[in-house]
Each structure stands twice: as C-alpha cells, then as structure tokens.
Amino acid sequence: MPFALPLPRLNESRDSLTKFENKLFRLFDFVNGETLQEIQKSEQAYLAAKAYGVFASWAKDIDAHQMQESIPRFHQLDWRFENLEKAAKEANILSPEEQEVLNFYLLQKPLVEKYLEFQASCPLRITHNDTKINNLIFSEDLESIAAVIDLDTLMGGLLLYDFGDLVRTVACSEVETSQNWDQLSLRPAIFEELLKGYWEGISEIASKEEAKSLLIAGEVMTCIMGLRFLTDHLQGNVYYKVQYPEQNFHRAKNQMIYLKSQQDHAEEIKSLWNKITGLKN
Numbered sequence: 001m002p003f004a005l006p007l008p009r010l011n012e013s014r015d016s017l018t019k020f021e022n023k024l025f026r027l028f029d030f031v032n033g034e035t036l037q038e039i040q041k042s043e044q045a046y047l048a049a050k051a052y053g054v055f056a057s058w059a060k061d062i063d064a065h066q067m068q069e070s071i072p073r074f075h076q077l078d079w080r081f082e083n084l085e086k087a088a089k090e091a092n093i094l095s096p097e098e099q100e101v102l103n104f105y106l107l108q109k110p111l112v113e114k115y116l117e118f119q120a121s122c123p124l125r126i127t128h129n130d131t132k133i134n135n136l137i138f139s140e141d142l143e144s145i146a147a148v149i150d151l152d153t154l155m156g157g158l159l160l161y162d163f164g165d166l167v168r169t170v171a172c173s174e175v176e177t178s179q180n181w182d183q184l185s186l187r188p189a190i191f192e193e194l195l196k197g198y199w200e201g202i203s204e205i206a207s208k209e210e211a212k213s214l215l216i217a218g219e220v221m222t223c224i225m226g227l228r229f230l231t232d233h234l235q236g237n238v239y240y241k242v243q244y245p246e247q248n249f250h251r252a253k254n255q256m257i258y259l260k261s262q263q264d265h266a267e268e269i270k271s272l273w274n275k276i277t278g279l280k281n
Helices: 042-058 077-090 096-106 109-121 159-170 188-202 208-234 247-264 266-277
Strands: 018-020 023-025 125-127 136-138 145-148 155-157
Touching: 042 125, 042 136, 042 145, 042 159, 042 188, 077 096, 077 109, 077 208, 096 208, 096 247, 109 208, 125 159, 155 159, 159 188, 159 208, 159 247, 188 208, 188 266, 208 247, 208 266, 247 266
Parallel strands: 125 155
Antiparallel strands: 018 023, 136 145
16 A cells, blocks of 8 residues: 555554543544645646545455445435435425526436446445545645545445545535636546546456446536535535525535536546546447
8 A cells, every 4th residue: 555544543442532521532643744625736636536546446355345334325326316305395485596406406317327327237345435635645745645534434335436526526616615606617637637547546446337437426426415415405404514594505506517517528528538448438
C-alpha cells in the first residue's frame, strides 16, 4: 500500500473510544501532509482518484459481505427514489419551482433501472463510500497521497459509488451549496483525470460490467444526493442542518443542474471511457 490508512489507537481498555470530561475521543497516528477542500490543479484529481482505486484493489480479497453496514442502504439509489416518492405524496402544496425540481427527479426512473442492473451484475467490494478530496492527506508538496482517511463509512459497496462521488464532488464547477445556477456544469477535463486515475487503480480487478458502471457513476451519486436533499426539504429539514428554510431545496436544485449537465455530456463521457479503458461499450 503506497499510503497510510490511519485507524484509531486502542486505549488501555483495548477500546478505540475514550471518555474524557463526558465526551468521547479517538486518537490517530499523525500523518505529515496537507488536506485540500478543492483541487488546485487537475493532476490532483488524478492522484485522488488513483488512491481510491488502489485502495479498492488492495482490499479485493476481503469478503465485503462480512463488513458491517455502517450506514444501511447508504448509496442505494432505488431506496432513495422510493423515499422521495413517499415524501412527495405527503408534502404540502408545492411552489411551481419546487414542482419542477420534483418532476425532474421523478423522471429519473430510467437511471434507477440502470443502477439496479449494475447492482445485480457487479460484485460487492470494500469501498470507502465518502470519496471527497478532503478525505485524503496529500504529501506536503501536494505531489502524492500520504493517507486515505475518514474510514467510518468503510463497508461493502460498488466501485461506482467511490468513482461517482469523486465525479460529483470534484468534477463539478461549483460546490453543492452554490446557487450560481448558470455556472454549474461538469468539467470534462477534470472528469478525464478522475477516470484516468481511478481506472489505473482498479483496472486489474474490475470486470467489464464494473468498468461500464463508471459511465453512469457520477449520475447515480449526484441523483442520490439530489433525492436526499429534496426529500429532506419536503419533510421539513429533519436530517441535514440548514442555515435557512430553502437551503435543502437549493441543494437539490444544484444537484439537478449538475445531473443534467452530466447527462448532456454523455457522449463525451463515453468517448473518454473508450479511450481510457480501451474497452467498447
């Protein structure tokens, strides 16, 4: 493994959690390096994606079915879709804009069906499940990865989850809280770096179906978050913390626009996939 995977140190009671002044603490080995909230250059997208791919390959012999599900149905798109359908039936009268965004998500059933096909045909693997750029520690010169951190969501999953969340959070031109609607879009050059890095990390273990699943991975993970934000908005903001009542709705609109952009770039994504994987869809 070319980087560290820091796990909590055990205390004298052989427990990873220590209670002090009525609060719980964990202690980790210190890793020299730097964390980023967003990439500063495209090469960092490549490094990040390759690290998460290398991690999946390293864990290939671990039986993912034996891993405890830390967050049940965390990335299960069909379940998130059903939750939105239920929330929509129970919601109060919606504004025209709310109805427009809701209708968009309810029309994503074909994406749900594609996801279910890959869920049935792809093996369960050990995945990180929260592949944001700030869950990596870069070297001090930002030229390599020193550690993959925040392993609390480590569990069985599909490779498309980890790659898709990279696309969702790194390849978008704006953060998920942005309301710069006209500026929101997929950055194809960053997508290319992500795919290049992740494929280098997983190419020796990935089946053809897993490789094909990467084509819609960004759409799946973006849709999941949009569904979650909109469901929470319709339910009265009971899960995500908000700074104002419409924030979850704006987050859902943000993800809707980004999902549209990915779908508009589907042919370009396919072309990049063909070039990088060397496979034919």
